[in-house]
Amino acid sequence: MALNRSSAILRKVIRGGCSSRTPAVSSYSSSLFNSYSYSIRTRSNSTESDSKGVTSSAAGYHINNGSSYMRGAVFWEPNKPLTFEDFHMPRPKANELLIKTKACGVCHSDLHVIKGELPFPSPCVVGHEITGEVVEHGPLTDSKIVQRFPVGSKIVGAFIMPCGSCFYCSKANDLCESFFAYNRAKGTLYDGETRLFFRSNGKPAYMYSMGGLAEYCVVPAHALTVLPNSLPYTESAILGCAVFTAYGAMAHAAQLLPGDSIAVIGIGGVGSSCLQIARAFGASEIIAVDVQDEKLQKAKIFGATHTINARNEDAVTKIKEITEGKGVDVAVEALGRSLTFSQCVQSVRDGGKAVMIGLTLSGAKGEVDINHLVRRQIKVIGSYGGRARQDLPKLVKLAERGTFNLEAAVSRKCKFEEAVEVYKDLDKGSIIGRAVVEIM
Structure with missing residues (x-):
């Protein structure tokens, strides 16, 4: 309600x-x-x-x-x-x-x-x-x-x-x-x-x-x-x-709809704002991923229905498990790291959207499996605000x-x-x- x-x-x-x-x-x-x-x-x-x-x-x-x-x-x-x-x-x-x-x-x-x-x-x-x-x-x-x-x-x-x-x-x-x-x-x-x-x-x-x-x-x-x-x-x-960036990612890049599932990787100021905006948009499953239990505990206040400590378990495998093997409709990378870029892309379902909002070291690269991207129609989207x-x-x-x-x-x-x-x-x-x- x-x-x-x-x-x-x-x-x-x-x-x-x-x-x-x-x-x-x-x-x-x-x-x-x-x-x-x-x-x-x-x-x-x-x-x-x-x-x-x-x-x-x-x-x-x-x-x-x-x-x-x-x-x-x-x-x-x-x-x-x-x-x-x-x-x-x-x-x-x-x-x-x-x-x-x-x-x-x-x-x-x-x-x-x-x-x-x-x-x-x-x-x-x-x-x-x-x-x-x-x-x-x-x-x-x-x-x-x-x-x-x-x-x-x-x-x-x-x-x-x-x-x-x-x-x-x-x-x-x-x-x-x-x-x-x-x-x-x-x-x-x-x-x-x-x-x-x-x-x-x-x-x-x-x-x-x-x-x-x-x-x-x-x-x-x-x-x-x-x-x-x-x-x-x-x-x-x-x-x-923080909120402005999260809203841009949810409303314009992801175009999140009520009932969509979402994973947010990195629960800092922007990532936690993504959780609140996703909840306001009516997301069904909101998965928070980080390496600090304190951040994950607070993520529940912001609307997370599931939390994953990526230091203790494989984030992609756990996201697939929560979503019955499919992956989420939208995954958001809020850290700016090559590893989490890859995790974000791998976490979305066929036809899903991987939204990147984390800035990183100038010139840093992220890798993606091209065949998976093409065959599964994965959308990789940058969002600045x-x-x-x-x-x-x-x-x-x-x-x-x-x-x-x-x-x-x-x-x-x-x-x-x-x-x-x-x-x-x-x-x-x-x-x-x-x-x-x-x-x-």
Whole structure:
């Protein structure tokens, strides 16, 4: 009965919702941070006035006492400390908003950058899963954007930040050309420039998505959705990546239907979100696969009907056993490993879908039996996330109605100053679910 109620609510949200990764190394990988040291540089006085007028005055801001400066967590290079640095207050441009960051989720995508596994310009500010408050609109911003996001609005941001006008954005796909060409390739926004400049020397720093692990960040308006007062800042941060990625995999890549069976390999922040979304979609059998009993135990809270510890038994064999020898309709790989890629493909029934959402070391390959793929009509699908303008409002509604349990999904909260340590713990596999940094 509860399942039917959740499915009905979800269908209603999908029909009526307003329009506008993760990587997962998890506990499958051994810690590569044993020699990785962290440090925190002492913060300068963030309320100091800018006597030289280097940036526009922030005195009108009703947050942070009108500071002209802010702090951000900076990645310099692999195996070098992640440090806190002062920046000039970032300035939004047309159709961009300056956000006072309230919370930022801790994601394996950031960890891949920190470890040098994904190439990205540096120095950069990581963090791409945020909630916050609007404090300024860029000059010449469209009046409809100003009306939708007035100063003081609560917002949640998606890590994919659509430009709104490229070939893919025009098709409501949100595989935005500008996002990949500028942000992911160059660490900038879509005029080819960053919004981050060090206070000490005026030199630029680059932005991983919006560079959300900072006290303020600049975000293109198309990546934002209003967060209702009924939802908390901290837990809601995961809507922008962990839940957003899971929803994109379920709704668009897998096109999961009520009654389908599904296996999720890797029960981290994204994988556990996949379990909740699969339950909301009305999946009949939801199989959680991991190597940690603690994660598998919690998976039952998120909707898993079966759990498999892949350290103790063969995951593919067990999945086939649960599904009477056929395999699942949909298997999801949420780790980003060659082994689990293969397990995912082998776990689906004839005509089934193997959905890959885990990012991995740049250049890593996955193998597949071509004859099995062809003869059994297996579909191998990559899924990077949802559609920010269409899906993020729906996810907010799911969370507001309790169909998606945000509180259960967030297993750890930490202060801004503790952010560097939480990535170390993430690499060790000691975070069950999702961690969120509180910056407010």
